[in-house]
Amino acid sequence: MVESQCQLLDLPPELLIRISQFVIKGQREGAMTPLFLGKICRDWRTLVFESSELWAALQLTLRSNPESQLELLEEWGNRAAGHPLHINISDPSAVLIEGDPCERLIRWIQDKSPQISRLKLLMTTEFFDAMEDSKMAEYRWPLLTKVYLDSDGWDLTDPHGFLNFGPEACPQLSSATIGKFYIHNVQLPWKLLLHLHLREDVSTEDIHDVLRMAPQLQTLKATSVYNCYGNQTRGTVMTSTSVRRFMFSSEDISLAWGCEVFNSLCLPELKALTIKRGQTRPVTRHTFELDIYPLIFLSHCPLVELSVECATLKESRFLDCLSLLPTLVILRLCSNSWFQEDLIGNLTPLRPDLFISMMGSEDHPPILPNLEELILEGSVVSFSPQILIKLLKIRWGEPRGEKEKITLRSIVLSLEGSDWEVEKRHQVEFEGWREKGFTLDVR
Incomplete structure (x- = not known):
């Protein structure tokens, strides 16, 4: 260990600093800190404490004794010197509600605001109330590019209060994540904003x-x-020519899920649409029913990537939707349930029609000519692997034949059903296509 440390210390200090930065700022759980690196040996300690840029990232989880933590926070911030700061502070035990520690942290944030480039606060409502009361309109965040705000309750106590991250205070802010705050109670540089995540109870x-x-x-x-029935947007189509990626999720089945939003948006430049309804495949139809056809029809968008997870889909309607998406390159359908138009109220196994239309047949070309990657997992189907093999021979040629230039290069299938049983003889044929360079995973 000592010998390996000495060899490492023979590297130029500039390279050591870069390596240390990578280790310290790692996005994985338990990434090292400058304090940890400083314990390795005396030379490391000297290097770490002389390298102010290693102290630019700070993650603080407040515990029962916040005073000592705040002292460390202040010392840590001083060691960062003038480098842009990435600050992540959370208070899961609600220890910072009021009093001197709360005011001390707010003063520190205010003092460092000109230096903070990324800020993540998961705090109590009382903390945000105190922050709003601290003349927040006077804060200046000239380097701030990304902000994440969430609390343990809904919004500020003062109904007229707001958190000021507006254009004058934050001229560089382009990305925001907002939790339990009504969007009109957080001032943002809306005209500059490029990326936004609304995390809690979002209406059309x-x-x-x-x-x-x-x-x-x-x-x-x-x-x-969620759907907000009777609101003023009903029947009104909202057009945005800037949105490229739209992601929806709702894992709380007690909410009436916001399918209404798909009836009222026109996004002509949309490239990626991701929808996740829960964690498991639906067992009922109406609670999880999803129809994205109106959005696709109104938008005429060049969609490249579509992902739908844990929803209930009408076969014919979804097929009509895919027929409007010749630009689609990646299609992911995971843990979805299906139903047919003529069987009211019942979920049914997915028939081969949808799969045949996507893959193409001897009589009809594929409706998705640019599709490169298909993932279909967790659905119950009414067909056998032999149907797949027949379609693959049409699309990819014989398993041991010559390698052809085909757009669709990757298929992942993990399905269920009384007829779906992947046998060894099927895997032998699948291996032939894999040897030709295709990615094929069938379970």
């Missing part, structure tokens, strides 16, 4: 408001979307 009206206020928004992610 909220989405319309965001798209109206943020004309350059490229990515919108909305969690816990």
Whole structure:
């Protein structure tokens, strides 16, 4: 160990600093800190404590004795010197509600605001109330590019209060994640915003408001979307020519899920649409039913990537939707349930029609001519692997034949059903296509 340390210390200090930065700022759990590296040996300690850029990233989880932690926070910030700071502070035990420790942290954030480039705060409502009361309008965040705000309760106590991250205070801010705050109670530089994640209980009206206020928004992610019946957006189509990626998720089955939003948006430049309804395949139809056809029909968008997970889909309607997406390159369908138009109220196994249309047949070309990657997992189907083999021979040629230039290069299937049983003889044929360079995983 001593010998390996000495060899490492023979490297130029500039390279050692870069290696240390990579280790310290790692996104994995338990990434090292400058304090840990400083314990390795005396030479490491000297290097670490003389390298102010190693102290630019700080993650603090407040515990029962916040005073000592705040002292360390202040010392840590001083060691970073003038380098841009990445600050991540959370208070899961609600220890910082009021009093001197709360005020001390707010003063520190205010003092360091000109130096902070990324800020993540998961704090109590009382903390945000105190922060709003601390003349937050006077804060300046000239380097701030990314902010993440979430609390343990809904919004500020003062109904007229707001958190100021507006354009004058944050001229560089382009990415924001907002938790339990109504969007109108957080001032953001809406006209500059490129990426936004709304994490809690988002209505169709909220989405319309965001798209109206943020004309350059490229990515919108909305969690816990719900229908707001009787709102003013019903029947109104909202158009955004800037949005490229739209991500929806709702894992709380007690919410009426916001399929209404798909009836009222026109996104002509949309490239990627991701929808996740829960964690498991639905066992009922109506709670999880999803129809994205209106959005696709209104938008005429050049969609490249579509992912739908844990939803209930009508076969014919979804097939009509795919027929409008000749530009699609990646299609992921995971843990979905299906139903047919003529069987009211019942879930049914997925028939081969959808798969045949996507893959193409002897009589009809594929409806997705540019598809390169297909993932179909967790659905119950009514066909056998032999249907797949027949379609692959049409699309990819014989397993041991010559390698052909085909757009579709990757297929992953993990299915269920009384007729779906992958046998050894099937795997032998699949291996032939894998030897030709195709990615094929069938279970």
